[in-house]
Amino acid sequence: MRRILSLAILTLATLAPALAADRPNILFIFSDDHALNAISAYGGRLAEVAPTPNIDRIANEGALFRNSFCANSICGPSRACILSGKHSHKNGFLRNTGAGFDQSQWTVAKSLHGGGYQTAVIGKWHLKTDPVAFDYWDILPGQGSYYNPVFISMDGKQKRFDGYATDITTDKAIQWLDRRDADKPFFLMCQHKAPHRTFAPALRHLGTLDGVTIPEPSNLFDDYATRSRTLPKNEMEIDRHMTWAYDLKLRKEEMQGVTLPEFRSYGTPEYNRMTESQKATWDAHFAPKNKAFIDDYKAGTIDHQALVRWKYQRYMQNYLETVKAVDESVGRLLDYLDNHQLADNTVVIYSSDQGFYLGEHGWFDKRWMFEESFTMPFVIRWPGVVQPGAKPTALIQNIDYAPTFLDMAGMDTPDEVQGTSIMPVLKDSDQQIRDSVYYAYYELGEHAVPQHFGVRTHTHKLFYLPWTDEWQLFDLVNDPTEMRNVYSDQNYAEVRKQLHETYDQLRSQYDAPSYEAYAPPQYREKASR
Ligand code: SGN
Ligand code: CA
Numbered sequence: 001m002r003r004i005l006s007l008a009i010l011t012l013a014t015l016a017p018a019l020a021a022d023r024p025n026i027l028f029i030f031s032d033d034h035a036l037n038a039i040s041a042y043g044g045r046l047a048e049v050a051p052t053p054n055i056d057r058i059a060n061e062g063a064l065f066r067n068s069f070c071a072n073s074i075c076g077p078s079r080a081c082i083l084s085g086k087h088s089h090k091n092g093f094l095r096n097t098g099a100g101f102d103q104s105q106w107t108v109a110k111s112l113h114g115g116g117y118q119t120a121v122i123g124k125w126h127l128k129t130d131p132v133a134f135d136y137w138d139i140l141p142g143q144g145s146y147y148n149p150v151f152i153s154m155d156g157k158q159k160r161f162d163g164y165a166t167d168i169t170t171d172k173a174i175q176w177l178d179r180r181d182a183d184k185p186f187f188l189m190c191q192h193k194a195p196h197r198t199f200a201p202a203l204r205h206l207g208t209l210d211g212v213t214i215p216e217p218s219n220l221f222d223d224y225a226t227r228s229r230t231l232p233k234n235e236m237e238i239d240r241h242m243t244w245a246y247d248l249k250l251r252k253e254e255m256q257g258v259t260l261p262e263f264r265s266y267g268t269p270e271y272n273r274m275t276e277s278q279k280a281t282w283d284a285h286f287a288p289k290n291k292a293f294i295d296d297y298k299a300g301t302i303d304h305q306a307l308v309r310w311k312y313q314r315y316m317q318n319y320l321e322t323v324k325a326v327d328e329s330v331g332r333l334l335d336y337l338d339n340h341q342l343a344d345n346t347v348v349i350y351s352s353d354q355g356f357y358l359g360e361h362g363w364f365d366k367r368w369m370f371e372e373s374f375t376m377p378f379v380i381r382w383p384g385v386v387q388p389g390a391k392p393t394a395l396i397q398n399i400d401y402a403p404t405f406l407d408m409a410g411m412d413t414p415d416e417v418q419g420t421s422i423m424p425v426l427k428d429s430d431q432q433i434r435d436s437v438y439y440a441y442y443e444l445g446e447h448a449v450p451q452h453f454g455v456r457t458h459t460h461k462l463f464y465l466p467w468t469d470e471w472q473l474f475d476l477v478n479d480p481t482e483m484r485n486v487y488s489d490q491n492y493a494e495v496r497k498q499l500h501e502t503y504d505q506l507r508s509q510y511d512a513p514s515y516e517a518y519a520p521p522q523y524r525e526k527a528s529r
Contacts, residue, residue: 022345023116023117023185023408023409023410024185024345024346024347024382024408024409025185025186025187025188025342025345025346025347026112026117026185026186026187026188026346026347026349026405026408026409027186027188027190027333027337027346027347027348027349028187028188028189028190028349028351028401029190029191029192029329029330029333029348029349029350029351030123030124030189030190030191030192030350030351030352030353031191031192031194031195031326031350031351031352031353032075032124032191032192032193032194032195032196032352032353033075033195033196033197033352033353033354033355033356033366034194034195034323034326034352034355034356034377035352035355035356035357035358035372035373035375035377036066036355036372036375036377037355037358037360037372038050038052038195038319038320038323038356038358039052039055039056039377039379040052040053040055040056041055041056041059041060041064041379042064042066042377045215045217046214046215046316046320046358049209049212049214049215049320050209050214050320050323050324052323052326052327052330053327053331054327054328054330054331054334055326055327055330055350055377055379057330057331057334058330058334058348058349058350058379058380058381059379060388060389061381061383061388062348062379062380062381062382062386062388062390063379063380063381063386063387063389063390063391063392063425063426063429064378064379064390064391065378065379065380065392065394065396066375066391066393067375067392067393067394067395067396067458068351068375068376068377068378068396068397069374069375069376069395069396069397069398069437069439069456070353070354070355070374070375070376070397070398070439071087071088071397071398071399071437071438071439071440072087072088072094072439072440072441072442073354073355073366073367073368073369073373073374073439073441074095074096074353074354074366074367074441074443075096075126075353075354076093076095076096076101076126076127076128077093077094077095077096077442078353078354078376078398079093079101079125079126079127079353080092080093080101080127081397081398081399082108082398082399082401082402083101083107083108083109083127083402084105084106084107084108084399084402084417085108085399085400085401085402085403085413085417085418085419086399086416086417086418086419087399087418087438087440087510087512088440088442089440089442089510089511089512089513089517089518090416090418090510090511091105092105093127094442094518095442095443095444096126096443096446097443097444097446099128100127100128100129101127101128101129102129103129103130103132106414106416106417107132107133107402108401108402108405108406109121109131109132109133109134109187110132110133111406111411111413111414112133112187112405112406112409112411113133113134113135113187114133115409115411116184116185117184117185117186117187117409118135118180118181118184118185118186118187119133119134119135119136119186119187119188120134120135120136120137120173120176120180120186120187120188120189121134121136121137121139121188121189121191122136122137122138122139122169122172122173122176122188122189122190122191123138123139123140123144123165123169123172123173123189123190123191123192123193124139124140124143124144124169124191124192124193124196125137125139125140125191126142126143130156136154136176137153137154138151138152138153138154138172139151139152140152140165140193141158143193143196144165144193145165145193145269145270145273146164146165146166146193146194146198146200146270147163147164147165147200147270147273147274147278148160148161148162148163148273148274148275148278149161149165149168149193151168151172162275164202164203164325165192165193165194166192166193166194166202166325166326166328166329167202167325167329169190169191169192169193169329170190170329170332170333173188173190173333174332174333174336176188177336177340185409187405190329190333192326192329194322194323194325194326195319195322195323195326195356197246197247197364197365198246198247198269198270199247199315199318199319199322200270200318200322201318201321201322201324201325202321202322202324202325203278203281203282205321205322205324205325206281206282206285206286206321207285208321208324209316209317209320209321210317212317213313214312214313214316214317214320216309216312216359217358217359217360217481218481219360219361219362219481219483220238220308220309220312220359220360220362221305221308221362222360222361222362222483224361226483226484226485227472227482227483227485228465228468228470228472228485229468229470230448230449230450230465230467230468230470230527231361233448234363234447234448234449235263235447235448236357236363236364236365236367236447236448236449237362237363237364238308238311238312238315238359238362238363238364239307239308239311239362240263241263241264241364241447242263242311242315242364243262243263243264243265243266244260244262244265245265245266245267245268246265246266246267246268246269247315247318247364248311248314248315249286249290249314249318250286250290250293250294251268251271251286251290252267252268254287254290254291254294255294257298258294258297258298260297293310308362312359315358315359315364316358316359319358330350333348334348343383344383344384345383347380347381347382347408348380348381348382349378349379349380350377350378350379350380351376351377351378351379351398351401352376352377353376354366354373354374354376355371355372355373355374355375355376355377356372356373357372357373358372360372360481365447365449367441367443367446367447367449368441368449368452369439369441369452369454369456369461369463370482371476371480371481371482374439374456376398378396380426382408382426385426385427386426386427386429387429390429391429392425392429392430392431393432393458394422394425394429394431394432394433394434395432395433395434395435395436395437395456395457395458396422396425396433397419397437398419399417399418399419400419400420400421400422400433401419402417402419403417403419403420403421404419404421404422404423404426406421407421407423408423418510420433420434421433435457435458435502436455436456436457436502436506437455437456438453438454438455438503438506438507438510438512439452439453439454439455439456439463440453440512441453442518442519444520444523445523445526445527450465450467450468450523450527451465451466451467451515451518451519451523452464452465452466453466453507453512453515454472454503455499455502455503455506456476457499457502459475459476459477460473460474460475460476460495460499461473461474461476461482462474462487462496462499462500462503464503464515465527466515466519466524467519467523467524467527468527471487472485472487473485473486473487473489473492473495473496473499474486475492475495
């Protein structure tokens with residue numbers, strides 16, 4: 001008996017470290033406002049002019065999810081969905097404005113940490129309350145800055161670092177990997193500010209798109225016909241709302257003697273943070289181009305459409321150049337895994353808190369349930385589990401990340417979590433985990449986007465705008481750019497009925513609140529005028 005017992009103990013003792021070692025590390029690389037159209041693996045219209053070889057490498061050596069969506073297309077809320085595995089109304093972080101993330105609730109970090117993982121989050125956080133259940137954190141305050149950014153460390157101290165945020169975030173991630181306890185698996189969230197507004201590229205990437213004409217989307221000049229009457233009232237147009245100094249990099253001094261129509265002016269806070277030498281490099285790039293543009297503008301040779309096109313080109317150059325450093329960061333992290341024999345047992349994910357409009361519908365920004373901002377990039381490499389080159393069609397959502405991470409770690413997910421592990425799809429890319437995804441947007445009118453709630457299936461999308469009592473229905477197969485609302489079209493009567501049923505069912509399944517619960521009357525009235 002004693003022999004059997006000691007044999008059992010011996011077997012357990014030898015198994016335990018093996019099990020620990022088998023549990024994969026999870027490297028979660030996350031950016032802010034990175035649209036699928038700006039990742040070449042997704043094959044969008046910008047793939048040729050702005051390739052992202054390192055993000056593509058994750059997709060090529062692993063899987064690329066095209067039907068990947070957020071639950072609420074805005075920064076803090078998306079991050080809260082990821083940590084909690086729940087929709088916004090359940091995790092309590094409904095909008096960027098308001099109270100911070102309630103850290104007393106369950107999070108995936110708490111489970112992983114409790115289950116023996118070393119946890120770290122570095123870079124953009126945006127949840128207002130300090131991270132909990134992370135062995136190490138070093139975060140940007142709020143939105144953070146691109147140049148010479150301030151970081152807040154675990155002792156609560158703020159410190160300014162010389163350089164460019166994307167590079168510094170990567171340096172910090174690598175430094176943490178170097179000093180982590182190699183006997184435990186790790187969960188590292190490396191979270192970039194880029195390519196968020198103000199779309200400020202690293203100095204080394206300025207000019208890398210000079211002379212390139214960036215392809216325009218077919219609906220750069222959308223007239224919003226057939227869709228919600230709130231659309232023409234939007235405040236996120238390249239035409240009317242992109243600011244000259246803040247977004248388009250024309251400094252006040254350069255705009256002397258010319259009146260450029262302006263929605264609002266925010267000045268040049270990013271430029272003001274630069275050192276004299278950084279400013280000199282920046283100016284050497286922008287000043288001659290700005291002068292040429294202003295001269296043309298003064299000469300009256302630029303008509304309205306040409307002006308929108310010029311802004312689009314300038315916006316895209318800056319945005320895509322900003323992405324370059326993010327892609328380089330991914331490359332550095334992949335190299336690190338290779339050089340430290342970690343690649344085989346590390347799951348690498350690249351994602352972003354939501355998508356972004358790169359001129360589609362004439363817009364920048366996000367928030368809407370239209371495809372470009374509803375989608376989140378999601379590419380994942382996991383040697384031995386995910387088939388290289390897989391392109392699953394499964395509908396996945398950010399509330400699925402937490403249960404998926406726990407599944408990877410061989411841990412159970414609490415019942416309260418609303419997401420579903422995508423592990424079946426990782427093992428077999430033909431699998432599906434659901435037929436539809438639910439969406440809810442609760443902000444109170446920033447960029448004049450009203451609250452809306454909807455459902456998307458593989459082929460259609462239905463959403464409701466309670467402030468104006470309007471329904472929108474899109475046929476994603478025949479109208480992928482969502483230019484035609486077919487809600488009242490009799491040919492869609494059956495589809496409409498089915499989508500309403502699915503929508504009601506999802507709202508009930510997720511225990512969604514009433515439309516009035518988070519919609520102050522003054523906003524509803526404003527929208528309906
Ligand atoms: C800021 C930006 C907005 C942006 C939000 C949310 N304005 O408010 O354009 O939509 O952040 O972005 S700015 O003048 O401050 O740049 S989010 O990614 O944090 O949700
Ligand atoms: Ca964002």
